[in-house]
Amino acid sequence: MSYRFSLADVAYLRSEAGRAASAAADRLPLTPASRLADVRAVRQEAGAEHAAAVLETAVLRRRAAVRLESAEGWLLTDAALQQATATPVARHRASRLVGRDVHDVTCSIGADLIVVAKVARRTIGSDMDEVRLAMARHNCAVAGVSPALVRADALHPVTRDAVVVADPARRDEAGRRQWRPRDLAPPLDDLVAAHPGRDVVVKCAPGLDMAAVPWADEIEVVSLGGQVREAALWTGGLATSGVRRRATVLGTDGPLWTITDAESDDCPVREPGEWLIDPDGAVVRAGLVRQYAARHGLGQLDPRIAYLTGDTPPPGVRAFRVLERGRYTEKALRQTLRRHDVGRLEILARGVDVDPDALRRRLRPSGVNEASVVLTRIGSAPMAFLCTSHRIPA
Incomplete structure (x- = not known):
């Protein structure tokens, strides 16, 4: 506790x-x-x-x-820190708010508010928790910014024209994570309804059901360092015209690349090529696997599976060069590992009911080589691909 x-x-x-x-x-x-x-x-x-x-x-x-890049001297609570946005992600989100008047209606200890205050014209932060609000006041002073801070309910507006920024609480009082929009605090639909006609951006967990937020004009799934970090829901003038879904991959210094559903999804289902590619998690969560494949001349192994294949991997990804492939059975895989003298083994599984850790213990690889096994399904057939892993330069 x-x-x-x-x-x-x-x-x-x-x-x-x-x-x-x-x-x-x-x-x-x-x-x-x-x-x-x-x-x-x-x-x-x-x-x-x-x-x-x-x-x-x-x-x-x-x-x-x-x-957080500059939290030295800050005051925090455990729950607030768990929900705080990694600074590069917060900075990326704030890039759409440059020069605007912004009201962070769930400012908590001020982590996002501080990033926004450095680029917005005017900022205000509010929260119902008096302790977090007092911490935000201290943290803003340490960071050298001075937004207005007031105690207010996010569902009862105290501003009129400012952009609304919100990060609803995603855990209940017992600490259990909540996924449904109506179970967040405040509930998403109520939050948006409380600010009609306003430009709004809401930070949510990346596992959000996109169909549950039809009011979001653009849903952006963001990853940093190979980990999916958040889904940002943009409305009104903050959203990109013609875009409903976006995946953005960040480095510590800013966006590496982004892709949207406005791009072509002309992607074939094809026979396995020399390489397998597991797209960044932001691409998968945003439902943009086909667009990513079309951009890079790749194909799908199966229309229901996110693994892609091709003869040339895209830049800046981890890709798997196929050494051998065949229908998956545990016995056949054990024999393949012995033929290739594999001892250090990574197992990736998608579309098959396999626990990689349990399977590795049963296989007991004992060779001298290192390899990756990709287990997936093509049609109704479970398949195993023995591969070497490569980091492709950007």
């Missing part, structure tokens, strides 16, 4: 004594092995009354450094 911060905790952490205690805690190892010694050190520095808040803050700052 994570620590529950109070307004008194925030006030202490912002005080001179609290800042000194937090700075000392930031220098501790903060490992499982050092926990008892860390607790003693924090108690000695901050006193028993404030030790838990100081120690939790130090732990959260350490975790935040992986996701």
